[in-house]
Amino acid sequence: MHQVDLEAVRNERRHLGELAPKVIRIALGLGIVGVASGVVFALIGAGWRHFLFSYTAAFAYVLSLALGGMFFVVVKHLTKAGWNVTVRRIGELSAATLPFLFLLFLPILGVVLAGSGELFRWADPEVARTDHLIHAKAPWLNPTSFALRWVLFFVIWTVISRFFFKRSVEQDESGDPALTKRMEFLSAPSMILFALTLTFASFDLLMSLDAHWFSTIFGVYYFSGAVVGFLSFAILAYMFLQRFGILQSAVTVEHYHDLGKLLFAFVFFWGYIAFSQYMLIWYGNIPEETVWFQHRQSGTWAGVAIVLLFGHFLIPFPGLLSRHAKRKLGILAFWAAWMMIMHYVDIYYIVMPNFDSHHAPLHVMDITVWIGMTSLFVALVAWVGRHCSLLPVKDPRLSEALAFENS
Amino acid sequence: MTNGAPRTDPPLHGIVAEYADPEALKAAAARVRDAGFKKFDCYSPFPVHGIDPAMGIRPTRLPWLILACGLVGCFGALWMQWWMNAVDYPFMISGKPLFSLPANVPVIFELTVLLSAFGAFFGALILNDLPRLHNPLFNLSRFRKATDNGFFLAIDASDPGFEEGKVKTLLGEGAVGVEACYDEDPNEELPPAFWTAGLILFLVALVPLGLAMKSRNSTSKAPRLHVFTDMDFQPMFKAQRASALFPDGRAMRLPVPGTVAVEDVAVEGPAETGKENGAWLAKSPVPWTVSNLKAGRKAYDIHCAVCHGATGRGDGPVALRARELAEAKWVAPTNLLDARIRGLPPGQVFDVITNGIRNMPAYAAQIPVEERWMIVGYLKALQRSRNATIEDVPADRRKELK
Structure with missing residues (x-):
């Protein structure tokens, strides 16, 4: 049984304060070194094409963390949830990085607009002319409409993430409950826009890497991984903040327990969706669909698929099943870190077979660029949140969240 | 109360105390726990956080029960499907292996969820001693507030440490009121009408089962019962029948002008026909390498084994079933x-696969040309392996045989 000491909540540190410049400096440094290492590896022999694929995988990874954060915030308002007010801001901050992620997207957009088929075969005008299937899909898959769509995606994401972040911070000052009402009202259209943009963004960014192939469930697949990634990130982020004396009373084991429950649920949801996609294609046995899994079941990719099956689903599922695993913070931290790595293996498994369909081309840069890009994301989160309180102090449901207790 | 009947005082069921709020209830529960009582319970209009430790209740065993039920569902479903599909009634479906894990996962998932839910639902009932038809606490009018705004604690008279006076003082601290509860009707037997009704219901429930058993073991001249008439009588035409629907009076439609039949575009060379200058090819145009023979084996197992059997003996599941049904x-x-078949030249075997023979349909549409030659190769290897002599074994490895 626990009791939140309201006096302690009132008096404890809620701002990043002097921690912000430190985090930004270290993460930005790591990020630049990580991404630059990819450029160096590309120059000394691995080739630009490999770097492009590594970069795309790492970008899809951080994009999923930001979108997962947006989902967390929007679904909180949509359901008028009370328990997660104390842990909501990390979602708002993650989503608020989306406008800046557009800068990281520019290299990919540049490659497409230059008409290079190195990353997306369909972007090459010669391929689009001669390849029958790609030719038939050209009205959708062409550099111009790709660019227009991505500008639209980022505009929508920017509007939604700014809206929820700004209103929420505004409430820290004014305490106006009408702001909560307004966010709850607009969460419904936001959720619809979120679902549509995430689905089509995943089609463009990941599915069209193999433009012959298609799967209607693909957006849901990317979504399930995105939420797994974000929840793991949120759990680790709050543990990090508490270690530095921030929000030590406001965020309790009850909140970790519920974040853990959601993580557990989405680990299973990922398995459910991944298998749904696999089984329908396996059973239908139509070559134009099975080829995607054919590549991912032959050579060393078969090993990666097994790692995913066990590492992303069959091992963390019993691992997170018990109540104790979610309430012992060391164990929960272990699974959160584990799932952050597995989420990258998942994205790697989606992206890299398009670079080499026979052997998993594991190169040091696949790791360094990923760590670099994730560090850039962390730096962005810290930068966006450098001034604001990390607890929505005047949210009308804050007292509910503080008193929240799993029976 | 009936007049004149000798009436003993009803036995004491327990002592009940009412408290004003959850905090007082928790404090009382902690006192009762510390006084060493085991048979007592708390009653509140809503779940009170922290009541479990205050009452000294150990964490429930329910999760373990659910886990056990879930595991039974998981492995039971796996075992059931393996036994049904691969052991008891092996039947090949679209070339998939008899025991095929991906196809089994949905049933495994559903049964795991179902049995877990059963475990949670019935487990919670049983662990809470439910269903319980009557509780003497309802004799107290005050107790009705337990679903509204009253917080109650009751100590059972059967607790070893129970002493009426002591318990009353213990509970009295901070209580709104303390009352003794008597068991007005200690007879816990169910009324006989209940058993009669239950027996009748049970017998009625057997009727459909009995009818089904009867139908399975007898013959009838009555037409079958049509439950799904839409399915039994579909608005469709048989081939070559007349129909008033179209102006030409035919049910079948002619191909669109300009339609080209699949056979018309097939390229006709020795590799596609198995023939050269009117003679069957004696050598496969596709080399019979080990990997090609393995591909041939896979294709044979998918397309041929259902009838000809995995070893080619003509004992595939379809053939066995047809024999069984006579x-x-x-x-x-x-x-x-x-x-006779072993003597056929490869080209002729290829021709049979391509165009079919007697009842065997043509497989040209399903199996690509190269794969057909691989099947021929595998078949030749199969025939040789089944009719091998000691001469076929390399001399230096013969002693490995026993």
């Missing part, structure tokens, strides 16, 4: 290990 029109598949 199908009059059934032409049994050829035993591919016969000397």
Whole structure:
């Protein structure tokens, strides 16, 4: 049984304060070194094409963390949830990085607009002319409409993430409950826009890497991984903040327990969706669909698929099943870190077979660029949140969240 | 109360105390726990956080029960499907292996969820001693507030440490009121009408089962019962029948002008026909390498084994089933290990796969040309392996045989 000491909540540190410049400096440094290492590896022999694929995988990874954060915030308002007010801001901050992620997207957009088929075969005008299937899909898959769509995606994401972040911070000052009402009202259209943009963004960014192939469930697949990634990130982020004396009373084991429950649920949801996609294609046995899994079941990719099956689903599922695993913070931290790595293996498994369909081309840069890009994301989160309180102090449901207790 | 009947005082059920709020209830529960009582319970209009430790209740065993039920569902479903599909009634479906894990996962998932839910639902009932038809606490009018705004604690009279006076003082601290509860009707037997009704219901429930058993063990001249008429009588035409729907009076439609039949575009060379200058090819145009023979084996197992059997003996599941049903029109598949078949040139075997023979349909549409040659190669290897002599074994490895 626990009791939140309201006096302690009132008096404890809620701002990043002097921690912000430190985090930004270290993460930005790591990020630049990580991404630059990819450029160096590309120059000394691995080739630009490999770097492009590594970069795309790492970008899809951080994009999923930001979108997962947006989902967390929007679904909180949509359901008028009370328990997660104390842990909501990390979602708002993650989503608020989306406008800046557009800068990281520019290299990919540049490659497409230059008409290079190195990353997306369909972007090459010669391929689009001669390849029958790609030719038939050209009205959708062409550099111009790709660019227009991505500008639209980022505009929508920017509007939604700014809206929820700004209103929420505004409430820290004014305490106006009408702001909560307004966010709850607009969460419904936001959720619809979120679902549509995430689905089509995943089609463009990941599915069209193999433009012959298609799967209607693909957006849901990317979504399930995105939420797994974000929840793991949120759990680790709050543990990090508490270690530095921030929000030590406001965020309790009850909140970790519920974040853990959601993580557990989405680990299973990922398995459910991944298998749904696999089984329908396996059973239908139509070559134009099975080829995607054919590549991912032959050579060393078969090993990666097994790692995913066990590492992303069959091992963390019993691992997170018990109540104790979610309430012992060391164990929960272990699974959160584990799932952050597995989420990258998942994205790697989606992206890299398009670079080499026979052997998993594991190169040091696949790791360094990923760590670099994730560090850039962390730096962005810290930068966006450098001034604001990390607890929505005047949210009308804050007292509910503080008193929240799993029976 | 009936007049004149000798009436003993009803036995004491327990002592009940009412408290004003959850905090007082928790404090009282902690006192009762510390006084060493085991048989007592708390009653509140809503779940009170922290009541479990205050009452000294150990964490429930329910999760372990659910886990056990879930595991039974998981492995039970796996075992059931393995036994049904691969052991008891092996039947090949679209070339998939008899025991095929991906196809089994949905049933495994559903049964795991179902049995877990059963475990949670019935487990919670049983662990809470439910269903319980009557509780003497309801004799107290005050107790009705337990679903509204009253917080109660009751100590059972059967607790070893129970002493009425002591318990009353213990509970009295901070209580709104303390009352003794008597068991007005200690007879916990169910009324006989309950058993009669239950027996009748049970017998009625057996009727459909009995009817089904009767139908399974007898014959009838009555037409069958149509439950799904839409399915039994579909608005469709049989081939070559007349129809008033179209102006030309035919049910079948002619191909669109300009339609080209698949056979018309096939390229006709020795590799596609198995023939050169009117003679069957004696050598496969596709080399019979180990990997090609393995591909041939895979294709054979998908397309051929259902009838000809995995070893070519003509004993595939379709053939066995037809024999079992004594199908009059059934032409049994050829035993591919016969000397006659073994003597056929590869080109002729290829031709049979391509165009079919007797009852066997043509497989040109399903199997690409190269794969057909691989099947021929595998078949030749199969025939040789089934008719091998010691001469076929390399001299230096013969002693490995026993």
